C-alpha cells in the first residue's frame with residue numbers, strides 16, 4: 001500500500017476526487033510516472049498523471065464536474081487535462097502501447113493495458129503506477145529497487161535509439177535527483193551518441209530538451225554533462241564545457257530572476273564563437289538571438305572597451321550598449337568590472353528633478369537629449385546638481401543650433 005499522506009492538501013483532495021469519479025464511472029485509475037517516483041522519494045509532486053485502461057474521456061468529464069473545473073482534450077495523445085482553481089493540473093490518459101517504426105521517429109500509439117503503458121516508458125523509476133483506489137504499487141521493471149539504489153536505468157537496450165531525447169532526460173533526471181546513471185545504461189547512452197542517434201531527431205526537439213535543462217536549478221551540471229558527453233555536437237559542433245562560467249551564469253540568474261536564463265546559458269555555452277546557425281531550431285526571436293551572439297562574441301571587446309575607458313562618462317557610454325544579460329555576464333566573469341556594472345545600474349535608476357518644461361524653450365529632440373546629457377553630468381560629478389537647469393538649457397540650445405545648421 002502506498003501512503004499518500006506526504007502529498008500536499010490540494011493534491012490529496014485531488015486524489016480523493018479522482019477516486020470518487022472512478023467509482024461513479026466504474027473504472028480503475030492509476031497514478032503513473034513522475035508523481036509515483038516523487039511520491040516514493042517523498043519529494044513534492046507537481047502535476048498528477050493518471051492512466052486508465054477504460055474510457056479516459058468519461059473519467060475526465062466526471063472529475064471536472066466534481067472539481068467544478070474544465071477539461072481540455074488532446075485527441076492525438078488520447079489525453080485530457082483537467083484544471084480547476086486551487087487544484088493541481090491532472091492529466092488523464094488512456095493507457096497505451098507504443099511502437100517505434102524507425103529510430104528517432106515519433107511512435108505509433110494504440111490503446112493498451114497498464115503494463116504496456118509502463119513498459120513504453122523511459123526509465124524504470126518512471127515506469128511505476130499506483131492503483132488510486134486500492135493503493136497497490138505496480139512496478140514491472142524494478143523501479144522501486146532502482147530508486148533505492150539511486151539509479152537511472154533504461155528498460156531495454158534499444159531505448160536511446162528508439163528515442164534519443166531520452167539521453168537528455170536521463171542526464172537531467174539523474175542530476176535533479178542526485179542519482180547516477182546505471183553503468184550499462186551509461187554505456188548504451190555513449191554508444192547511441194557516438195553512433196549518431198541524435199542526428200535522427202529534429203533540432204527543435206533537442207532545443208526543447210536543452211531549455212528544460214536550463215530551467216532546472218542544477219542547470220550548470222546538466223549542461224556540462226551534455227557537452228562532455230557530446231550530446232550537443234549536433235547543434236553546436238565540438239565545444240568544451242566551462243563549468244565555472246555556467247555556475248556564475250546561474251548565480252546571476254538567482255540574484256536577478258528577471259534575466260533571460262535561456263539567453264544567458266546559451267551565450268555561455270557558445271562563448272567566443274556564436275553564429276545564428278548555432279541557434280537553428282531554437283525558436284529564439286531575432287532580438288534574443290542577437291543578444292546571445294553579442295554576449296558570446298563581444299564580451300571580450302566590451303571588457304577591453306571598459307578597461308580603456310578613462311572616465312566614468314566613457315564607461316557609462318560603453319555599458320549603455322549592453323543588454324541586461326550582457327551586463328550580468330560582465331559582472332560575473334570580470335570581477336574588476338562588477339563595481340562599474342553596479343554603478344551603471346545606479347545610473348539607470350538615477351533621476352533628476354528636471355523636466356523639459358523647466359528649460360523654457362520650444363520642445364523637441366534637443367530637449368530630451370540635453371536632459372539625458374545633464375543626468376549623466378550630474379551623476380558623474382561633472383557638474384553640481386544645483387547647476388543642472390542652467391547646464392541643460394545651454395546644452396539644449398547648443399543641440400538646437402547644431403540641428404538648425406544641419407538642415
Ligand code: ATP
Nearest residue numbers: 032033034035120121122123126127163165166169
Ligand atoms: P517532471 O515533469 O517532474 O520533469 P516527469 O517524469 O513527470 O518529470 P514528463 O516529461 O512530464 O516527466 O513525463 C511524464 C512521464 O512520461 C515520465 O515520467 C515518463 O514515464 C514518460 N515519458 C516522458 N518522456 C518520455 C520519453 N521520451 N520516452 C518514454 N517515456 C517518457
